[in-house]
Amino acid sequence: MSTEALGSLALALLLLLAGANLLGQVAVRLRQPRVVGEILAGVLLGPSLLGLLAPGAAAAIFGSGGEDASTVVLGFLYQLGLLLLMFVSGAGVRNVLTRENRKPTAWMLGLGTALPFLVALGVAPLLPLHRFMGEAGNRPAVVLVFAIAAAVTSIPVITKIFHDLGILHTRFAGLMLGVAVLEDIVLWGFLAVATALASATGGAPGAGLAGRVALHVGTNVLYVALAMTVLPLLLRRLSRARWNVLASGSPIAWLMVVFLGYVCVAAVLDVTLAFAAFLAGFGLVGGVSNSEEPRFRAAFDALSRVSSAVFIPVYFALVGYRLDFTRGFSVVMLVAFLVGSTAVVLVSVGLAAHVSGFRGLDIVNLALTHNARGGPGIVLASVALDAGIISPPFFTTLVLTAVLTSQACGAWLDFVLRRGWPLLASEGPVQRSGQAASGVAAAQVERR
CATH class of the missing domain: 1.20.1530 (Na+/H+ antiporter like fold)
Structure with a gap:
């Protein structure tokens, strides 16, 4: 994995992890289950918003699918979060x-x-x-x-x-x-x-x-x-x-x-x-x-x-x-x-x-x-x-x-x-x- 690809993956994890935990805490303060905020973080970063407004940036950060390095690693983290849950x-x-x-x-x-x-x-x-x-x-x-x-x-x-x-x-x-x-x-x-x-x-x-x-x-x-x-x-x-x-x-x-x-x-x-x-x-x-x-x-x-x-919030964010x-x-x-x-x-x-x-x-x-x-x-x-x-x-x-x-x-x-x-x-x-x-x-x- 190149330095550029590793940097993009690190940014993707940063956004998913920070977004899931921050919005999870907001959900708790609003007396909602934490999972609601965690999923919402993924929705905001996914094709429903970021992918719609800036598809090029979204693909560069989260991968373009297939054998793309970020896509493969995020897919593994998705499965690991599910199993740990x-x-x-x-x-x-x-x-x-x-x-x-x-x-x-x-x-x-x-x-x-x-x-x-x-x-x-x-x-x-x-x-x-x-x-x-x-x-x-x-x-x-x-x-x-x-x-x-x-x-x-x-x-x-x-x-x-x-x-x-x-x-x-x-x-x-x-x-x-x-x-x-x-x-x-x-x-x-x-x-x-x-x-x-x-x-x-x-x-x-x-x-x-x-x-x-x-x-x-x-x-x-x-x-x-x-x-x-x-x-x-x-x-x-x-x-x-x-x-x-x-x-x-x-x-x-x-x-x-x-x-x-x-x-x-x-x-x-x-x-x-x-x-x-x-x-x-x-x-x-x-x-x-x-x-x-x-x-x-x-x-x-x-x-x-x-x-x-870490892993379970990232899983729910990836679900979103x-x-x-x-x-x-x-x-x-x-x-x-x-x-x-x-x-x-x-x-x-x-x-x-x-x-x-x-x-x-x-x-x-x-x-x-x-x-x-x-x-x-x-x-x-x-x-x-x-x-x-x-x-x-x-x-x-x-x-x-x-x-x-x-x-x-x-x-x-x-x-x-x-x-x-x-x-x-x-x-x-x-x-x-x-x-x-x-x-x-x-x-x-x-x-x-």
């Missing part, structure tokens, strides 16, 4: 399925998730799916992605919202995270099926194609099963082995070695890499017992802070960069999918919450939070676009739906807490923890 999310999966939440979790998973998924599967044949279809040209894969997008819930975004509002310690947060954890595991399995169908499209027809799909899906299922059961136990033994100098002397390096190992094995087996990264986090930190967690918690927190400040509102964007598609999927989710989760014994405001809080698509919605769109399953207009629709539903969730929960209303009637008024509570008290004094 899923890795961090997987590590957050722990101790959420308490006894009091098991019944409502089962109902919300069985109705609140399954019903939107099944409704989307039933409605899909009535839609002009050719407008949603990507280069792979596989209709069943598009239908699966459409159904997943209608049902998915965001673990990273609702966790961040709960943290910012100081309510992670509540039963409400534990219930929602428990549902999201189980739901995302199931839905990522369906995404593995969709990518298998897309990747097998070019194969031999008939039984040959069916065999390739069956092999791919079987490999994914086996990988997931081992990663959820056997590998966490194996990693626990390896991390405590005396000869393992990485785990004892450089735990951050050990975390990265395991993370990259999961991804490498998944690549060889043609397993969805994003889900492999999620399972790596689960196996290392998320799935361990309480006695094991402190061993790697400090190292993981350090890695998480760097990822959350890929949104092109000047070509192929359909307002009708966005409004129809956003309104239709939201209505089905709210009704389904409301029904599940009612059957579980919740009433009134409890149902509203649970339904609006469950509808936040956030990170997984964006990851789903990214993986499906890269696999050639969906078209760029549908990619834009899925990303904007994820952003708008997350905004609605954060704004509503903040409103409820400021009014002094309970998130769940059984908990009573919420006592916010940490800086969130201090910030609310300061704001109340200022208003007085």
Whole structure:
């Protein structure tokens, strides 16, 4: 890489990193999810604005596509940010399925998730799916992605919202995270099926194609099963082995070695890499017992802070960069999918919450939070676009739906807490923890 090319790449990273973090902080100050500002930074630097006003400068900074050095490196950082996002999310999966939440979790998973998924599967044949279809040209894969997008819930975004509002310690947060954890595991399995169908499209027809799909899906299922059961136990033994100098002397390096190992094995087996990264986090930190967690918690927190400040914001900025509102964007598609999927989710989760014994405001809080698509919605769109399953207009629709539903969730929960209303009637008024509570008290004094 020449000095000029390296300078252009450094400038691109500077703009993406600074823009994502600055606008992310602005979004937080406006009581919006940070991801909204990070994506907006990419939109401003992408073809929707900078590329439209100064296409030559945009190409010189961010690359012109193909084998251009900046394009290749930014593509790698995009994938790395995605994998680290899923890795961090997987590590957050722990101790959420308490006894009091098991019944409502089962109902919300069985109705609140399954019903939107099944409704989307039933409605899909009535839609002009050719407008949603990507280069792979596989209709069943598009239908699966459409159904997943209608049902998915965001673990990273609702966790961040709960943290910012100081309510992670509540039963409400534990219930929602428990549902999201189980739901995302199931839905990522369906995404593995969709990518298998897309990747097998070019194969031999008939039984040959069916065999390739069956092999791919079987490999994914086996990988997931081992990663959820056997590998966490194996990693626990390896991390405590005396000869393992990485785990004892450089735990951050050990975390990265395991993370990259999961991804490498998944690549060889043609397993969805994003889900492999999620399972790596689960196996290392998320799935361990309480006695094991402190061993790697400090190292993981350090890695998480760097990822959350650098690589993940750059990923979301590049997601925004890929949104092109000047070509192929359909307002009708966005409004129809956003309104239709939201209505089905709210009704389904409301029904599940009612059957579980919740009433009134409890149902509203649970339904609006469950509808936040956030990170997984964006990851789903990214993986499906890269696999050639969906078209760029549908990619834009899925990303904007994820952003708008997350905004609605954060704004509503903040409103409820400021009014002094309970998130769940059984908990009573919420006592916010940490800086969130201090910030609310300061704001109340200022208003007085």
